[in-house]
Amino acid sequence: MQLELRHLEAVCRIAEAGSLARAARLLGVSQPALSAQLRRIERVAGGELFSRGPQGVVPTPLGEYVLERARRVLGEMEALSAGVRSVPTAGPLRLGCVSVVLLHSMLERPDPRLAGRELTVENTDSLTALTRRLAAGRYDAILYAEMGDREAELPEGSRSRTLVAGEPTYVGVSDAHPLAGGAEIALADLAGEHWVAMLAEDDGGPEEFERACARAGFAPVYRYRLSDWRLNRRMIASGGAVGLFQPTAREGEGLALRPLAGEPLSARIKLAWLRSRLSAGLADELYNAAARAYLANVDNNPRYRAWWDGHPEVHPAPPAGAGE
Known part of the structure; x- marks a missing residue:
């Protein structure tokens, strides 16, 4: 077996997560499958990359060596991917998304105003995966949520706008x-x-x-x-x-x-995009399409409609230029 980029990404994700169970969830695989993959990687590397303990996993000296180079390789590949995709094309507009309700609405009712561009949507449960794939050029834009103090680490050359300020x-x-x-x-x-x-x-x-x-x-x-x-x-x-x-x-x-009484939990829904992939006008149209898709779902729950009408401060903003 030879090491592939997916193996390097798995090693990095295990190190970032601090446990195999959490890394498996973020990678979308089972823990036994990730453990087996790690054992194969370690056989190729010639030794253990992580020491296991009750508090999780910690990189060994060999693991630190592999991680340093894996991050460098993945960074170069992300830069390469972003570079080769930096020239706008007339191909499909690729959107990464974590909102299932909004995802279904955008697919079921494609917006004809997106400059005639076909919209392809991919759903994932990991905000980290979304931002990395945006940086790598796999997506032109991402639609995601943040809660509490969490702010997405967006790649250089991207912009974001808030769709719903407090859901x-x-x-x-x-x-x-x-x-x-x-x-x-x-x-x-x-x-x-x-x-x-x-x-x-x-x-x-x-x-x-x-x-x-x-x-x-x-x-x-x-x-x-x-x-x-x-x-x-x-x-x-x-x-x-x-x-x-x-x-x-x-x-x-x-x-x-x-x-929930007292609204102890709320989320911010945002759209981010690569400026090299979306013009200011197209970014505005994508934002408006997402806003229309969201508004089409407000009536799914009468209780939410009543709340929504009473909280205009959280509504999508009118177009004011994609650079905001």
Whole structure:
């Protein structure tokens, strides 16, 4: 076996995550699969790259040597990819996205005003992966969320605009749950529940959620980690767990969505793009298309529509130039 770029990326992600379990989630693979891949990489490298312990993994001296060069190689490849894609073309407009609701809307109702460009959309659960792929030129633009103090590390030569300045977080429970009868649910009342864990672990969400739970007097107990959002909904509807949702998600089929009392959690939804790939006008059109797609989903939940109408300060901004 010879080392490939995907092997170098896996080694870097393990080092950044500090544990195989967390790295596997961010890479979208199972922990056993990542462990097996690491063992193969270590055989090629000639020794262990990480020492394992109860607190996670730490690079060995050999691991530090490999990491230094792996980061250099990946950086050069990102620069090469960005360079060869720096000339705008009339090809598809490539968007990376972490918002499932918004993703479906943009695909189901493609906006004809995007200068005739075909729109291709790829969904991922990792904000870090989105920004890296933007830097590498795999995407022309990304649509993502930030929570709390987390700010995406955008590549040089990119710009960003805020689409929704503060989107409240809703909780999903079975419609047979005793708390489903109220207009809102206090986070403290969910202290004894099992939770479906959030998959996007690097947008600041898990940390904000756990801090909010601590303020409410409990630590959340995670029972499931599901990458299939349909299975997520069915699990919650059956009463097996509760979970967090965007307020634009739809109720039904046994699932009830309620706002959290006091709005302890909120997210900022943003669009970022490479200036070398999108002209100012096209960036404006993409922003407007995303805004129209989001607004088309506000009525998915009547409770959210009422909140939205009362909070114009979080609404998408009118076009004022793509450089803002």
